[in-house]
Amino acid sequence: MNDNDKSLLSRLRKLIREGHYSPGERLGEEAVAERFEVSRTPVRLAFRTLEQEGLLQRAGKRGFMVREFTESDVHCAVEVRSVLEGLAARLLAEQGMPASVGEELKHWIQTGRDLLEKGYLLETDINHWSEINSHFHGTIIHAIGSGVVADAIARNNHLPFAAADSIIIDGDNLTREFKKLQLAQFHHELIFQAVSRGEGARAEMLMREHALIGLRYPELLGSGYS
Amino acid sequence: MNDNDKSLLSRLRKLIREGHYSPGERLGEEAVAERFEVSRTPVRLAFRTLEQEGLLQRAGKRGFMVREFTESDVHCAVEVRSVLEGLAARLLAEQGMPASVGEELKHWIQTGRDLLEKGYLLETDINHWSEINSHFHGTIIHAIGSGVVADAIARNNHLPFAAADSIIIDGDNLTREFKKLQLAQFHHELIFQAVSRGEGARAEMLMREHALIGLRYPELLGSGYS
DNA sequence: ACTGTTGTTATTGGATCCAAAGTAAAGACT
DNA sequence: AGTCTTTACTTTGGATCCAATAACAACAGT
Numbered sequence: 001m002n003d004n005d006k007s008l009l010s011r012l013r014k015l016i017r018e019g020h021y022s023p024g025e026r027l028g029e030e031a032v033a034e035r036f037e038v039s040r041t042p043v044r045l046a047f048r049t050l051e052q053e054g055l056l057q058r059a060g061k062r063g064f065m066v067r068e069f070t071e072s073d074v075h076c077a078v079e080v081r082s083v084l085e086g087l088a089a090r091l092l093a094e095q096g097m098p099a100s101v102g103e104e105l106k107h108w109i110q111t112g113r114d115l116l117e118k119g120y121l122l123e124t125d126i127n128h129w130s131e132i133n134s135h136f137h138g139t140i141i142h143a144i145g146s147g148v149v150a151d152a153i154a155r156n157n158h159l160p161f162a163a164a165d166s167i168i169i170d171g172d173n174l175t176r177e178f179k180k181l182q183l184a185q186f187h188h189e190l191i192f193q194a195v196s197r198g199e200g201a202r203a204e205m206l207m208r209e210h211a212l213i214g215l216r217y218p219e220l221l222g223s224g225y226s
Numbered sequence: 227m228n229d230n231d232k233s234l235l236s237r238l239r240k241l242i243r244e245g246h247y248s249p250g251e252r253l254g255e256e257a258v259a260e261r262f263e264v265s266r267t268p269v270r271l272a273f274r275t276l277e278q279e280g281l282l283q284r285a286g287k288r289g290f291m292v293r294e295f296t297e298s299d300v301h302c303a304v305e306v307r308s309v310l311e312g313l314a315a316r317l318l319a320e321q322g323m324p325a326s327v328g329e330e331l332k333h334w335i336q337t338g339r340d341l342l343e344k345g346y347l348l349e350t351d352i353n354h355w356s357e358i359n360s361h362f363h364g365t366i367i368h369a370i371g372s373g374v375v376a377d378a379i380a381r382n383n384h385l386p387f388a389a390a391d392s393i394i395i396d397g398d399n400l401t402r403e404f405k406k407l408q409l410a411q412f413h414h415e416l417i418f419q420a421v422s423r424g425e426g427a428r429a430e431m432l433m434r435e436h437a438l439i440g441l442r443y444p445e446l447l448g449s450g451y452s
Numbered sequence: 453a454c455t456g457t458t459g460t461t462a463t464t465g466g467a468t469c470c471a472a473a474g475t476a477a478a479g480a481c482t
Numbered sequence: 483a484g485t486c487t488t489t490a491c492t493t494t495g496g497a498t499c500c501a502a503t504a505a506c507a508a509c510a511g512t
Contacts, residue, residue, distance in 0.1 A: 028462095028463070028464090029463075029464070030462090030463070030464095038496075038497090039496055039497045039498075040464090040496095040497085040498090041267075041495080041496055041497065041498090042495080042496065042497095044271070044464085044465085045270070045271065045274055045495095048271055048274060048275060049274060049278065052275065052278050052279075053278075060504075060505090061462090061463065061464065061503065061504045061505065062462095062463075062464095062504085062505075063463070063464075079313060079317065080310070080313065083309040083310065083312070083313045084306070084309065084310075086309070087305055087306065087309045091305065254492090254493070254494090255493075255494070256492090256493075256494095264466075264467090265466055265467045265468075266466095266467085266468090266494090267465080267466055267467065267468090268465080268466065268467095270494085270495085271465095286474075286475090287473065287474045287475070287492085287493065287494065288474085288475075288492090288493075288494095289493070289494075
């Protein structure tokens with residue numbers, strides 16, 4: 001995974017995810033190699049990787065096709081995300097933070113714990129929520145939700161958690177939408193509380209429900225799925 | 227994914243999973259290419275694939291290493307399996323069998339339904355269990371447990387469900403052990419009942435518990451994890 | 453007019469060659 | 483004697499060449 005290779009892979013992935021290659025479009029090794037000014041060899045490697053990630057599909061001898069995602073695909077992807085993130089939340093509650101999670105994140109966890117002790121969390125006064133949420137910017141809950149903790153757990157265990165990562169849904173986009181929602185804020189607080197108290201089952205249940213907001217309340221979504 | 231390529235990949239995967247390459251052992255492209263009498267190119271492709279599957283690990287410029295799995299890794303892998311299989315069971319209960327599941331499997335589902343209607347299932351007389359289980363050989367429940375249905379759902383949705391597949395735990399081995407257990411048989415019946423009735427939440431809960439038998443009752447395991 | 457067959461062409465798969473990079477070992481200097 | 487530096491070698495990454503194969507088109511026969 002050289003710099004060139006990584007660059008090619010991520011650039012290609014970015015282009016596909018952002019729709020610069022339309023779904024169903026055929027992608028030939030030759031054409032891509034020419035466009036990116038590399039030989040066919042790294043392109044072939046990238047194609048295989050993207051195939052395993054589910055972004056590309058073999059089209060027999062006619063090369064690869066950009067995956068087409070049906071509504072059912074998206075639905076299923078969200079379901080998979082939700083169970084994996086729920087699992088991450090439970091493991092976090094039961095086993096604590098894995099060592100691979102960075103110091104910055106730990107700082108925010110402590111911040112969250114402080115807020116919790118000071119009684120800011122679960123404050124019924126809605127005016128406090130924005131304040132809490134600003135403190136929560138980049139906190140552990142958001143991190144869980146955006147897959148950071150799931151990734152950390154995965155990396156720590158060297159597990160192919162990639163399923164959560166390679167799914168087409170752009171978690172950041174969704175998160176950005178959700179962060180505006182008080183419902184999501186409420187979720188965050190509940191989840192953080194459960195995790196802090198080591199209540200694994202509750203943390204998992206809440207996180208799963210949180211991850212499914214988009215399905216439960218489609219009318220709340222702005223841009224929706226990307 | 228040529229015949230040669232597929233053969234190389236699956237042969238290599240088999241060798242690693244069966245421990246012919248010991249964990250931590252360094253695998254060079256050159257050596258493997260020589261051993262399998264192919265050039266380095268297909269070996270490189272296979273290595274990348276196996277890396278993504280989590281069986282190999284990069285060792286910088288010193289090639290690839292066979293993944294070492296700690297007890298914690300195995301624990302985490304089983305947890306991931308359990309939530310994914312639980313999800314598969316729930317989706318199955320809620321949405322029915324995806325079209326991609328073969329006719330043979332559908333036949334066995336019908337067989338199971340018949341047994342259910344005839345009142346064989348949830349029979350408290352333990353003597354009936356073996357009879358039921360023989361009818362259940364290759365049934366949908368076993369299929370769910372061994373990842374067939376999860377894979378089918380994944381394929382149907384073109385989802386990278388591969389996480390469940392690529393985990394080092396040899397599901398067949400485990401299943402073989404568990405099939406001897408009356409506890410597992412009991413699970414099978416309960417799960418099938420829940421799926422048949424469309425009780426998604428219950429199906430998921432039961433399937434997750436079933437998938438965790440190995441962790442809950444380690445003393446029941448024969449050869450254990452592979 | 454339609455279908456089956458055959459030949460050409462486009463495209464992927466594998467092999468080999470070359471370059472780059474990192475590791476390891478050996479030697480020299482403190 | 484220990485450590486730093488330099489050099490040589492091992493090993494991966496990329497490019498190009500060749501072979502195999504599948505798709506597509508054209509042509510002929512019914």
